[in-house]
Amino acid sequence: MGPSRSTLPNGREHFQHGPIDLVIAAEGHVHAVQAAHDAAWQRFATVLPELVAELPLLRAPIGTDCPLQGPVACRMWQACAPYRSGFITSMAAVAGAVAQEILAHYTGSGIARAWVNNGGDIAIHLAQGQQVRVGLWADLARFRPRAAPHPLPTDAQFTVTADLPVRGVATSGWRGRSFSLGIADSVTVLAHSAAAADAAATVIANAVDVSDARITRRPADEIKDDSDLGARLVTVDVPPLPAALVDQALQAGLARAEALRAQGLIWHAALVCQDRWRSTDATAGRPLVQ
Known part of the structure; x- marks a missing residue:
């Protein structure tokens, strides 16, 4: 199947091609918005x-030089x-x-703000003085879509303003659409770009982990034969764990997140596992939200 395009309510665009599924919103001068969409x-x-043309290299471990x-x-x-x-x-x-x-097609003159949501990984454009609110859904196991006009209740919300060094948001965890080595229900990262947020969310979610026989793991290539993770064990089920173990896993992930923040690789991270939270803004409890 080739790429498809449709218009959603409120003027949003839906682009889909194979595994890529984008929902795009843009606000500004009507002609500028339409030109950006096209x-x-x-x-x-x-x-x-x-991407398909370079897939073998994309699935190879990162080396010292970009091939x-x-x-x-x-x-x-x-x-x-x-x-x-x-x-x-x-x-x-x-x-x-x-x-x-x-x-990149939504950053020109006449566009006040825009965002491209690729399955929960979001790239953001904000002109001076603009802002956007980003909802966080901590546990996909509890996700139940609600029919319009009822709003989707979120666990937390971030307000991203144009003056912040944040233009990307991404979430990773074992319940998501990609494999994870850890047990986090979700790790949401805010960073300077969507690609940076995506990579960091993966790394931090992998770090939210403990060794426990009750956690079910399987080789990635047994679940998906072309997985870039090969035979590495990925998490497929996490039963309810003692709070002490959950806290241990979250603390390991938080240490990784704080290190990345110190290096300037992320701006903020919120880590969730079995209804317990950690955040780079606090050592325990909910992250800094509005």
């Missing part, structure tokens, strides 16, 4: 073929390169990097 659509149609050619592929590699001392492939940043590529 330009973004033209670019979108070429993204998946470009990739395409702009999205290179962005993926650059976002993951800070973590090359451990195992990571460029695929850890694919969703954020794609969102970021499409958002």
Whole structure:
């Protein structure tokens, strides 16, 4: 199937091609918004073929030099390169990097604010004085869509203003659409770009972990034969654990998040596991939200 495009309520655009599923919103001058949508659509149609052409390299562990050619592929590699001392492939940043590529068409004159949501990994554009609120859904197991006009209740909300060094939001965890080595229900990261947030969320979620025989793990390539993780064990089920173990896992993830924040790789992270929270803004409890 080729790429598809449709218009959603409130003027949002829906672009879909294979595994890439974008919801796009933009506000500003009507002609500028429409031109941005059309330009973004033209670019979108070429993204998946470009990535498929370099897929073997994208699934390979990050090395010292970037072997990739395409702009999205290179962005993926650059976002993951800070973590090359451990195992990571460029695929850890694919969703954020794609969102970021499409958002580039919404940053010109006449666009007040825009966001591209790629399955929960979001690239944001804010003109001076603008802001956006981002909802956090901590546990996908409890997700129940509600019919309009009822709003979707979120566990927390972040307000991102134009003066903050945040233009990307991403979430990772064992309940999400990608594999995780850890037991976090969710790790949400705010960073300078969507690709950077995506890579960091993956790394921090992997760090939210403990060793316990009750946790079920399986080789990634037994679940998906072309997984870039190969035979590495990924989490497939986490039963209710004692609070002390959950706190231990969260503290390990928080230490990783704080280290990344100190390096300037992220701005903020909120970590959730079995209704317990940690945040780079506090040592316990809910993250700084509004």
